[in-house]
Amino acid sequence: METLLELQNVTHVYVGDQGASMAVENLSMAIGRGEFVSLVGPSGCGKTTVLSLLAGLLTPTKGVVLAGGERVVRPSSKIGYMLQQDYLFPWRTILENAAIGLMIGGGRNAAALESVRTLLAELGLAGTETKMPYELSGGMRQRVALARTLATEPDVLLLDEPFSALDMHIKLQLEDLVHETLAARGKTAVLVTHDLAEAAAMSDRVIVLAPNPGRIHAVFDIPEAVRSLPPTQARKLPEFQRVFDALWEALERGEQAGGEGS
Ligand SMILES: Nc1ncnc2c1ncn2[C@@H]1O[C@H](COP(=O)(O)OP(=O)(O)OP(=O)(O)O)[C@@H](O)[C@H]1O
Numbered sequence: 001m002e003t004l005l006e007l008q009n010v011t012h013v014y015v016g017d018q019g020a021s022m023a024v025e026n027l028s029m030a031i032g033r034g035e036f037v038s039l040v041g042p043s044g045c046g047k048t049t050v051l052s053l054l055a056g057l058l059t060p061t062k063g064v065v066l067a068g069g070e071r072v073v074r075p076s077s078k079i080g081y082m083l084q085q086d087y088l089f090p091w092r093t094i095l096e097n098a099a100i101g102l103m104i105g106g107g108r109n110a111a112a113l114e115s116v117r118t119l120l121a122e123l124g125l126a127g128t129e130t131k132m133p134y135e136l137s138g139g140m141r142q143r144v145a146l147a148r149t150l151a152t153e154p155d156v157l158l159l160d161e162p163f164s165a166l167d168m169h170i171k172l173q174l175e176d177l178v179h180e181t182l183a184a185r186g187k188t189a190v191l192v193t194h195d196l197a198e199a200a201a202m203s204d205r206v207i208v209l210a211p212n213p214g215r216i217h218a219v220f221d222i223p224e225a226v227r228s229l230p231p232t233q234a235r236k237l238p239e240f241q242r243v244f245d246a247l248w249e250a251l252e253r254g255e256q257a258g259g260e261g262s
Contacts, residue, residue, distance in 0.1 A: 001032035004188050005054055005156065010063035011213075012049055023049040024214035026063070029207060031188060033155075036179075038191040038199035038206045040247065042255050046214025047192040051158045054190060055081055067156065077101070080154035084161040086145040088133040094120065094144055095129040101152040119147045123177065139170035146178065150185070157182060159191040163198065175202055175231040196251065200243045201231035208247065210254035217254035220247060 010027045013020050024046040031037050039047045052058040053065050056072045056079065065072040067079065088097045096103075099116045117129060123143045133141055142162060149157060162178075163171040179202050182189050193199050199206045203222055210217035222243060226234045234240050 001035065003030045004033040004035075004068060005031040005190070006064075006066040007050070007053065007060075008064045008066070010053060010060045010065060012046070012053060012058060013061045022213040024209075027215060028063075029216065031190065033188055034186045036182065036189045036191070036202060036204045038193055038203040039209060040193060040196060040199050040206060040251065041209030041214070041217070042211055042251070043194075044214075045209040045211035045254075047209060048160060049214065050209075051081070051160055051190060051192055054156070055079055055158055077152045078154050079156045079158060080149040080152065081158045082145055082149045082160070082162045084164050086133075086138075086141045088141055088144060088148075090133055092132075093129065094125065094131050094133065094136070097133065098144055098147040098151055101148055116147065116151050119150055120144070123147050123181070137170075139166055139174060142166065142174060143177070146181070150181070155188060157187055157189045159189060161193055162191075164194065171198075172232050178202070179231050196247045197235065197244055198231070200226065200240060200247060201234045203227075206243075206247060208250045208254055218250040220250070 007027050007029050011025050012023045014023055027050070039050060041047060049058065053060055054072065056075045059073065089100070092100070095113065095116060098120055099113055102112045102116065120126060120129060123146060125140060125143055125147065128136060128140065133144070136144065163174050166174065175198060191199065191202060200222065204227055205222065206220045207216060208218040209215065220243060223239045225239045226237055226243060
Protein backbone atom coordinates (compact mmCIF):
# COMPACT_ATOMS: atom_id res chain seq x y z
CA MET A 1 0.00 0.00 0.00
CA GLU A 2 1.31 3.46 -0.93
CA THR A 3 2.20 5.55 2.14
CA LEU A 4 0.29 8.84 2.17
CA LEU A 5 1.02 10.25 5.63
CA GLU A 6 4.18 9.82 7.60
CA LEU A 7 5.64 10.94 10.91
CA GLN A 8 9.38 10.32 11.09
CA ASN A 9 10.94 10.50 14.57
CA VAL A 10 8.68 13.36 15.56
CA THR A 11 9.05 15.12 18.88
CA HIS A 12 6.81 18.03 19.78
CA VAL A 13 7.44 20.34 22.70
CA TYR A 14 4.94 23.05 23.64
CA VAL A 15 6.56 26.13 25.10
CA GLY A 16 4.38 28.43 27.17
CA ASP A 17 4.24 30.56 30.32
CA GLN A 18 4.39 27.38 32.41
CA GLY A 19 7.62 26.28 30.71
CA ALA A 20 8.19 23.55 28.16
CA SER A 21 6.15 20.36 27.94
CA MET A 22 7.00 17.45 25.67
CA ALA A 23 3.71 16.24 24.15
CA VAL A 24 5.12 13.48 21.95
CA GLU A 25 8.59 12.01 21.70
CA ASN A 26 10.30 10.29 18.81
CA LEU A 27 7.06 9.18 17.23
CA SER A 28 7.07 7.42 13.87
CA MET A 29 4.09 6.12 11.92
CA ALA A 30 3.13 5.57 8.30
CA ILE A 31 -0.46 5.65 7.07
CA GLY A 32 -1.36 4.18 3.69
CA ARG A 33 -3.57 5.79 1.05
CA GLY A 34 -7.16 4.75 1.72
CA GLU A 35 -6.37 3.48 5.18
CA PHE A 36 -8.54 4.28 8.23
CA VAL A 37 -6.38 4.58 11.34
CA SER A 38 -7.54 5.41 14.86
CA LEU A 39 -5.44 6.90 17.64
CA VAL A 40 -6.51 5.97 21.15
CA GLY A 41 -4.90 6.51 24.53
CA PRO A 42 -5.39 8.25 27.84
CA SER A 43 -6.01 11.96 28.09
CA GLY A 44 -2.86 13.96 27.39
CA CYS A 45 -1.01 11.24 25.43
CA GLY A 46 -0.73 13.49 22.39
CA LYS A 47 -3.56 12.38 20.09
CA THR A 48 -4.68 15.89 19.14
CA THR A 49 -1.06 17.00 18.85
CA VAL A 50 -0.51 14.27 16.23
CA LEU A 51 -3.58 15.43 14.27
CA SER A 52 -2.42 19.06 14.44
CA LEU A 53 1.02 18.02 13.17
CA LEU A 54 -0.57 16.08 10.28
CA ALA A 55 -2.82 19.06 9.52
CA GLY A 56 0.14 21.44 9.36
CA LEU A 57 -1.23 23.47 12.27
CA LEU A 58 1.89 22.68 14.31
CA THR A 59 5.50 22.31 13.21
CA PRO A 60 7.38 19.49 14.93
CA THR A 61 10.20 20.47 17.27
CA LYS A 62 12.19 17.56 15.86
CA GLY A 63 11.55 15.12 13.03
CA VAL A 64 9.52 15.33 9.84
CA VAL A 65 5.85 15.13 8.88
CA LEU A 66 5.13 14.12 5.28
CA ALA A 67 1.96 14.00 3.18
CA GLY A 68 2.27 12.48 -0.27
CA GLY A 69 6.05 12.49 0.18
CA GLU A 70 6.15 16.27 0.76
CA ARG A 71 6.91 18.00 4.01
CA VAL A 72 3.81 19.34 5.75
CA VAL A 73 4.56 22.95 6.65
CA ARG A 74 1.12 24.58 6.61
CA PRO A 75 -2.56 23.59 6.37
CA SER A 76 -3.67 22.47 2.92
CA SER A 77 -7.04 21.87 1.24
CA LYS A 78 -5.85 18.30 0.64
CA ILE A 79 -6.22 17.62 4.36
CA GLY A 80 -9.68 18.15 5.90
CA TYR A 81 -10.34 18.44 9.63
CA MET A 82 -13.54 17.52 11.47
CA LEU A 83 -14.02 18.24 15.16
CA GLN A 84 -16.35 17.40 18.02
CA GLN A 85 -18.07 20.77 17.58
CA ASP A 86 -19.53 21.44 14.14
CA TYR A 87 -18.60 25.16 14.04
CA LEU A 88 -21.35 25.98 11.55
CA PHE A 89 -21.95 29.68 10.96
CA PRO A 90 -25.35 30.39 12.60
CA TRP A 91 -26.22 33.15 10.13
CA ARG A 92 -25.59 31.08 7.01
CA THR A 93 -27.86 28.50 5.41
CA ILE A 94 -26.96 24.80 5.38
CA LEU A 95 -25.95 24.98 1.71
CA GLU A 96 -23.75 28.03 2.36
CA ASN A 97 -22.19 26.35 5.38
CA ALA A 98 -21.44 23.16 3.46
CA ALA A 99 -20.00 25.17 0.56
CA ILE A 100 -17.92 27.54 2.70
CA GLY A 101 -14.59 25.86 1.95
CA LEU A 102 -15.28 26.03 -1.77
CA MET A 103 -16.28 29.68 -1.53
CA ILE A 104 -13.09 30.55 0.33
CA GLY A 105 -11.15 28.66 -2.33
CA GLY A 106 -12.84 30.77 -5.02
CA GLY A 107 -15.06 27.95 -6.27
CA ARG A 108 -18.44 29.60 -5.91
CA ASN A 109 -19.93 28.67 -9.22
CA ALA A 110 -23.12 26.84 -10.15
CA ALA A 111 -21.34 23.52 -10.71
CA ALA A 112 -19.59 23.68 -7.34
CA LEU A 113 -22.83 24.49 -5.53
CA GLU A 114 -24.56 21.66 -7.37
CA SER A 115 -21.86 19.24 -6.21
CA VAL A 116 -22.47 20.37 -2.62
CA ARG A 117 -26.23 19.82 -3.04
CA THR A 118 -25.51 16.29 -4.27
CA LEU A 119 -23.19 15.69 -1.32
CA LEU A 120 -25.84 16.92 1.15
CA ALA A 121 -28.39 14.59 -0.45
CA GLU A 122 -25.95 11.67 -0.22
CA LEU A 123 -25.55 12.37 3.48
CA GLY A 124 -29.33 12.32 4.01
CA LEU A 125 -29.72 16.11 4.13
CA ALA A 126 -31.82 16.76 1.01
CA GLY A 127 -34.37 19.47 1.75
CA THR A 128 -32.25 21.20 4.40
CA GLU A 129 -30.31 23.44 1.97
CA THR A 130 -32.16 26.66 2.79
CA LYS A 131 -32.56 25.94 6.52
CA MET A 132 -30.42 27.56 9.20
CA PRO A 133 -28.17 25.49 11.52
CA TYR A 134 -30.43 26.09 14.57
CA GLU A 135 -33.22 24.24 12.75
CA LEU A 136 -31.19 20.99 12.60
CA SER A 137 -30.46 18.33 15.22
CA GLY A 138 -26.91 17.73 16.50
CA GLY A 139 -26.50 14.65 14.29
CA MET A 140 -27.70 16.54 11.20
CA ARG A 141 -25.38 19.44 11.96
CA GLN A 142 -22.47 17.05 12.21
CA ARG A 143 -23.44 15.62 8.82
CA VAL A 144 -23.31 19.18 7.43
CA ALA A 145 -19.83 19.49 8.93
CA LEU A 146 -18.89 16.24 7.14
CA ALA A 147 -20.30 17.62 3.86
CA ARG A 148 -18.30 20.84 4.36
CA THR A 149 -15.13 18.80 4.94
CA LEU A 150 -15.72 16.56 1.91
CA ALA A 151 -16.78 19.41 -0.40
CA THR A 152 -13.21 20.57 -1.01
CA GLU A 153 -12.30 16.99 -1.94
CA PRO A 154 -9.42 16.45 0.50
CA ASP A 155 -7.36 13.24 0.21
CA VAL A 156 -7.23 12.93 3.98
CA LEU A 157 -9.78 13.45 6.75
CA LEU A 158 -8.56 14.11 10.26
CA LEU A 159 -11.39 13.34 12.68
CA ASP A 160 -10.99 14.61 16.24
CA GLU A 161 -13.75 12.99 18.31
CA PRO A 162 -16.42 13.94 15.75
CA PHE A 163 -19.12 11.75 17.33
CA SER A 164 -18.44 12.23 21.03
CA ALA A 165 -21.07 14.93 21.64
CA LEU A 166 -23.88 12.87 20.08
CA ASP A 167 -26.49 10.52 21.55
CA MET A 168 -25.53 6.86 21.26
CA HIS A 169 -27.91 5.87 18.45
CA ILE A 170 -27.07 8.98 16.38
CA LYS A 171 -23.39 8.30 16.97
CA LEU A 172 -23.77 4.72 15.67
CA GLN A 173 -25.68 5.92 12.60
CA LEU A 174 -22.97 8.49 11.87
CA GLU A 175 -20.19 5.94 12.34
CA ASP A 176 -21.83 3.82 9.61
CA LEU A 177 -22.34 6.84 7.36
CA VAL A 178 -18.78 8.13 7.72
CA HIS A 179 -17.34 4.63 7.26
CA GLU A 180 -19.35 4.06 4.07
CA THR A 181 -18.80 7.55 2.66
CA LEU A 182 -15.04 7.54 3.17
CA ALA A 183 -14.61 3.96 1.93
CA ALA A 184 -16.65 4.69 -1.22
CA ARG A 185 -14.39 7.67 -1.98
CA GLY A 186 -11.14 5.90 -1.05
CA LYS A 187 -10.32 8.59 1.51
CA THR A 188 -7.56 8.23 4.06
CA ALA A 189 -8.71 8.93 7.61
CA VAL A 190 -7.14 9.40 11.02
CA LEU A 191 -9.64 9.28 13.88
CA VAL A 192 -8.94 10.37 17.44
CA THR A 193 -11.37 8.84 19.88
CA HIS A 194 -11.76 7.88 23.53
CA ASP A 195 -14.22 5.19 22.49
CA LEU A 196 -12.37 1.89 21.99
CA ALA A 197 -15.43 0.23 20.44
CA GLU A 198 -15.67 3.03 17.89
CA ALA A 199 -11.98 2.64 17.05
CA ALA A 200 -12.28 -1.15 16.72
CA ALA A 201 -15.44 -0.98 14.58
CA MET A 202 -14.34 1.76 12.18
CA SER A 203 -10.63 1.23 11.59
CA ASP A 204 -8.21 -0.81 9.56
CA ARG A 205 -5.60 -0.22 12.24
CA VAL A 206 -5.66 1.15 15.79
CA ILE A 207 -2.61 2.80 17.35
CA VAL A 208 -2.54 2.90 21.15
CA LEU A 209 -0.49 5.78 22.54
CA ALA A 210 0.99 5.95 26.03
CA PRO A 211 1.52 9.26 27.85
CA ASN A 212 4.36 11.22 29.48
CA PRO A 213 5.55 11.85 26.84
CA GLY A 214 3.26 10.56 24.09
CA ARG A 215 4.62 7.55 22.24
CA ILE A 216 3.35 4.39 20.54
CA HIS A 217 2.49 1.66 23.00
CA ALA A 218 0.81 -0.90 20.72
CA VAL A 219 -0.59 -1.27 17.21
CA PHE A 220 -3.54 -3.49 16.24
CA ASP A 221 -4.44 -4.60 12.73
CA ILE A 222 -8.19 -5.10 12.70
CA PRO A 223 -9.26 -8.49 11.27
CA GLU A 224 -10.77 -8.50 7.78
CA ALA A 225 -14.10 -9.88 9.08
CA VAL A 226 -14.57 -6.76 11.22
CA ARG A 227 -13.21 -4.30 8.66
CA SER A 228 -15.43 -5.53 5.86
CA LEU A 229 -18.71 -4.74 7.65
CA PRO A 230 -20.40 -1.46 8.55
CA PRO A 231 -19.41 -0.58 12.14
CA THR A 232 -22.85 -1.35 13.62
CA GLN A 233 -22.72 -4.85 12.07
CA ALA A 234 -19.07 -5.39 12.93
CA ARG A 235 -19.82 -4.75 16.61
CA LYS A 236 -21.87 -7.98 16.69
CA LEU A 237 -18.97 -10.27 15.69
CA PRO A 238 -16.99 -12.35 18.20
CA GLU A 239 -13.79 -11.08 16.48
CA PHE A 240 -14.85 -7.56 17.38
CA GLN A 241 -15.10 -8.46 21.05
CA ARG A 242 -11.62 -9.98 20.92
CA VAL A 243 -10.18 -6.81 19.39
CA PHE A 244 -11.99 -4.67 21.94
CA ASP A 245 -10.62 -6.75 24.84
CA ALA A 246 -7.07 -6.58 23.46
CA LEU A 247 -7.32 -2.80 23.02
CA TRP A 248 -8.65 -2.39 26.54
CA GLU A 249 -5.78 -4.42 27.96
CA ALA A 250 -3.20 -2.49 25.92
CA LEU A 251 -4.66 0.81 27.05
CA GLU A 252 -4.50 -0.20 30.69
CA ARG A 253 -0.90 -1.37 30.33
CA GLY A 254 -0.01 1.82 28.44
CA GLU A 255 -1.45 3.95 31.22
CA GLN A 256 0.60 2.06 33.77
CA ALA A 257 3.74 2.40 31.64
CA GLY A 258 3.06 6.13 31.26
CA GLY A 259 2.58 6.53 34.98
CA GLU A 260 5.83 4.72 35.74
CA GLY A 261 7.73 6.80 33.19
CA SER A 262 6.46 10.12 34.47
N1 LIG B 1 -1.15 24.50 23.51
C1 LIG B 1 -0.54 23.77 24.42
N2 LIG B 1 0.37 24.32 25.27
C2 LIG B 1 1.02 23.59 26.19
N3 LIG B 1 0.83 22.27 26.37
C3 LIG B 1 -0.06 21.66 25.57
C4 LIG B 1 -0.80 22.38 24.57
N4 LIG B 1 -1.63 21.50 23.94
C5 LIG B 1 -1.42 20.30 24.53
N5 LIG B 1 -0.49 20.40 25.49
C6 LIG B 1 0.03 19.30 26.33
O1 LIG B 1 0.54 18.30 25.46
C7 LIG B 1 0.17 17.00 25.91
C8 LIG B 1 -0.62 16.29 24.84
O2 LIG B 1 -1.84 16.99 24.62
P1 LIG B 1 -2.92 16.53 23.54
O3 LIG B 1 -4.05 17.51 23.59
O4 LIG B 1 -2.25 16.30 22.24
O5 LIG B 1 -3.37 15.13 24.16
P2 LIG B 1 -4.67 14.26 23.85
O6 LIG B 1 -4.24 12.84 23.90
O7 LIG B 1 -5.33 14.72 22.59
O8 LIG B 1 -5.57 14.60 25.11
P3 LIG B 1 -7.18 14.51 25.30
O9 LIG B 1 -7.53 13.09 25.10
O10 LIG B 1 -7.39 14.98 26.70
O11 LIG B 1 -7.79 15.43 24.27
C9 LIG B 1 -0.61 17.20 27.21
O12 LIG B 1 0.29 17.05 28.27
C10 LIG B 1 -1.10 18.62 27.11
O13 LIG B 1 -1.23 19.20 28.39
